Amino acid sequence: xxxxxxxxxxxxxxxxxxxxxxxxxxxxxxxxxxxxxxxxxxxxxxxxxxxxxxxxxxxxxxxxxxxxxxxxxxxxxxxxxxxxxxxxxxxxxxxxxxxxxxxxxxxxxxxxxxxxxxxxxxxxxxxxxxxxxxxxxxxxxxxxxxxxxxxxxxxxxxxxxxxxxxxxxxxxxxxxxxxxxxxxxxxxxxxxxxxxxxxxxxxxxxxxxxxxxxxxxxxxxxxxxxxxxxxxxxxxxxxxxxxxxxxxxxxxxxxxxxxxxxxxxxxxxxxxxxxxxxxxxxxxxxxxxxxxxxxxxxxxxxxxxxxxxxxxxxxxxxxxxxxxxxxxxxxxxxxxxxxxxxxxxxxxxxxxxxxxxxxxxxxxxxxxxxxxxxxxxxxxxxxxxxxxxxxxxxxxxxx
Numbered sequence: 001x002x003x004x005x006x007x008x009x010x011x012x013x014x015x016x017x018x019x020x021x022x023x024x025x026x027x028x029x030x031x032x033x034x035x036x037x038x039x040x041x042x043x044x045x046x047x048x049x050x051x052x053x054x055x056x057x058x059x060x061x062x063x064x065x066x067x068x069x070x071x072x073x074x075x076x077x078x079x080x081x082x083x084x085x086x087x088x089x090x091x092x093x094x095x096x097x098x099x100x101x102x103x104x105x106x107x108x109x110x111x112x113x114x115x116x117x118x119x120x121x122x123x124x125x126x127x128x129x130x131x132x133x134x135x136x137x138x139x140x141x142x143x144x145x146x147x148x149x150x151x152x153x154x155x156x157x158x159x160x161x162x163x164x165x166x167x168x169x170x171x172x173x174x175x176x177x178x179x180x181x182x183x184x185x186x187x188x189x190x191x192x193x194x195x196x197x198x199x200x201x202x203x204x205x206x207x208x209x210x211x212x213x214x215x216x217x218x219x220x221x222x223x224x225x226x227x228x229x230x231x232x233x234x235x236x237x238x239x240x241x242x243x244x245x246x247x248x249x250x251x252x253x254x255x256x257x258x259x260x261x262x263x264x265x266x267x268x269x270x271x272x273x274x275x276x277x278x279x280x281x282x283x284x285x286x287x288x289x290x291x292x293x294x295x296x297x298x299x300x301x302x303x304x305x306x307x308x309x310x311x312x313x314x315x316x317x318x319x320x321x322x323x324x325x326x327x328x329x330x331x332x333x334x335x336x337x338x339x340x341x342x343x344x345x346x347x348x349x350x351x352x353x354x355x356x357x358x359x360x361x362x363x364x365x366x367x368x369x370x371x372x373x374x375x376x377x378x379x380x381x382x383x384x385x386x387x388x389x390x391x392x393x394x395x396x397x398x399x
Contacts, residue, residue, distance in 0.1 A: 025369040032382040033132055034364070035077040037264040037344060037389055038142070038213070038235035040351030041065045042080050042104050043307060045111045053115040058360030061311040064349035065361045067118045070137050073364040077128045077138035077386070079234065080108055082164070083351070084145045086173040087297075094150030101148040105141065105162040112139050123163055125393045142211065142234065145171035146178070151195060153202050165393070166209035168234060169199065170219070179216035181245040191218035192226070200226045207397045212236075213246070213266075213346075220252055224259050229399065230392045231259065235266040235346035235353075238333045244271050250337050257338035260395070262388045264346030265330050268353045272322040272330065281317035288313060321356040328370045331384065340380055344389040 019027075044050040044063045055069060056062035065078065082104045087093045112121050119137040122128050128138040141163040149155045149167075159167070170178040177196040179187040192200070200223060203210050210231045212220045223231055233256065239247035248256065248263055256263060269275060292306045334343040347353040349361065358366045371381050 021372055022369060025372040026365060028372065028378045028381055029074045029365045029368040029385075032378070033077070033129060033386040033390070034075050035079070035128065035138075035140075035344075035386040035389055036065075036075055036347050036349070036361070036364075037079050037232070038081055038144075038266070038346035038351075039065050039078055039349040039353070040081050040083050040144070041078075041349065042082060042108050042111075044350055045107060051114075052111050053118065058354070058362075059315075061315045063311075064347075064354060064359070067115055067137055069360055069362040071118075072362040073360075075137070075361050075364055076132045077122070077140060078361075079140045079142045079166070079346075081142050081144040081168070081351070082108070083171075084143070084147050086145060086147055086171055086175060089176055091150075094148070097148040098150060098155060101143065101159065102162070105159075105164075108139075108141060109163070121163055123165060124397060125390045128390070140165055142166040142168065142209075144168040144211075145175065145214075146199060147171070147175050149177065149199065151176055153198060156199065156202050156208065157206065160206045160208055164208060165397075166211045166232060166234060167203060168211040168213055169196065169215055169223070171214050178219040178222075180214055181216045182214070187216060187218065189219075191216065191222035197222070197226055204228050204396075204399060207399045209393060209396045216245075217249075217252065220248075221255065224255055224261075227259070229396045230261040231256070232261060232389070232392055233263040235268070235271075235348045235351075236263055237266050237271040237327075237330045238337075240337075241330055241333055242271055242273055244274075246271055253334060253338040253342075257342040260342075260392070262342050262344050262392050263334060263338070264344040264389065265327060265334065266346055266348050266353065267322075267327050267355050267358060268348045268351070269319065269322040269355065270352070272355070273326045275320045275322065277320055278317065281313070281319060284313055284317050321354065324355055324357050324366045324370045327355060327358075328367065328374065331371070332374065340383055341388055341391075343384055345385060 052066045058064045082101050084097050112119055119139050122138040122140050131138040143164050146167050146169045170180045172182050174180050174183045174188050177199050178192050211234045212223050213233045213236045237247045239249040
């Protein structure tokens with residue numbers, strides 16, 4: 001009888017203290033502050049009737065982020081990018097870009113305001129933590145592509161007043177600030193322009209994070225040399241694992257760490273792993289780009305139609321996607337090269353981001369699960385999911 005009692009007691013103890021790895025990961029994910037440093041979600045509700053307060057299906061081209069899926073995926077905070085594609089670099093082009101940016105800022109503020117019971121715009125790190133305690137989502141704003149700054153430093157102040165807390169200085173093509181990592185024409189300045197150097201100084205003065213994702217290697221090093229505060233790469237991966245010019249090589253990772261910056265691992269498959277795509281998808285993309293080659297001069301209706309068509313490609317011709325394991329390989333590499341204090345997560349959801357087993361915000365816990373499987377501690381995961389990024393955010397805001 002005593003032996004039976006002992007066995008029962010042992011079983012109870014094991015049940016009490018035993019925990020599956022899935023439950024352990026879920027508990028950690030719930031406890032840590034999680035922030036996604038880069039999404040293009042404003043493209044969805046600026047150009048359609050998309051409601052961020054309603055759950056959508058990410059596998060049907062309906063977007064990757066909304067409040068219900070943030071709640072399901074345990075995502076506490078997110079940076080929405082005010083994305084402006086590169087257009088003509090003249091006074092008219094700059095004026096159009098500035099106007100478009102203002103419209104996107106306004107639509108984003110209005111969309112969040114409609115859902116104020118569930119989310120709020122935040123502008124400081126502390127506000128994000130406070131909103132988490134209230135059970136609300138924190139929505140931060142950034143600008144992707146410094147194009148709408150034009151040649152006017154005062155526009156940086158203006159965008160700061162609208163809530164911008166980082167600026168990705170350049171996108172896929174060179175602008176008046178910086179060389180891009182992917183402009184087919186090649187470099188114009190071999191790094192930053194003279195005006196770009198002034199932009200760095202003004203962003204430092206205001207407390208706006210400088211984002212070097214998309215910048216050329218030379219521009220990356222120029223920014224590190226000039227900036228008086230740490231910088232970010234809001235959505236980039238390790239070039240050693242995926243040889244894409246958008247990613248950072250090992251020397252860049254080390255240099256970023258030496259300046260106490262952070263690289264936010266991106267889950268856009270093209271930056272994670274080189275994968276073959278179906279001929280049908282490749283041809284459909286070529287046809288789309290040929291049809292839509294003049295975005296800068298599109299009317300609003302043409303732009304809406306174009307965006308709908310772009311998202312529909314993923315439905316009609318599903319991409320071959322990398323996996324969470326592939327993405328966490330990048331975290332492993334960055335930790336090995338730069339250290340645990342210099343890596344985070346910036347998904348690029350709604351800008352192409354998404355993995356086979358992390359297709360939208362509702363599945364972000366899968367990344368934490370993989371980290372736990374690989375032996376990362378709760379403190380490590382706290383740093384990766386937000387602590388490192390927020391440290392840089394706080395340092396820049398303190399200027």
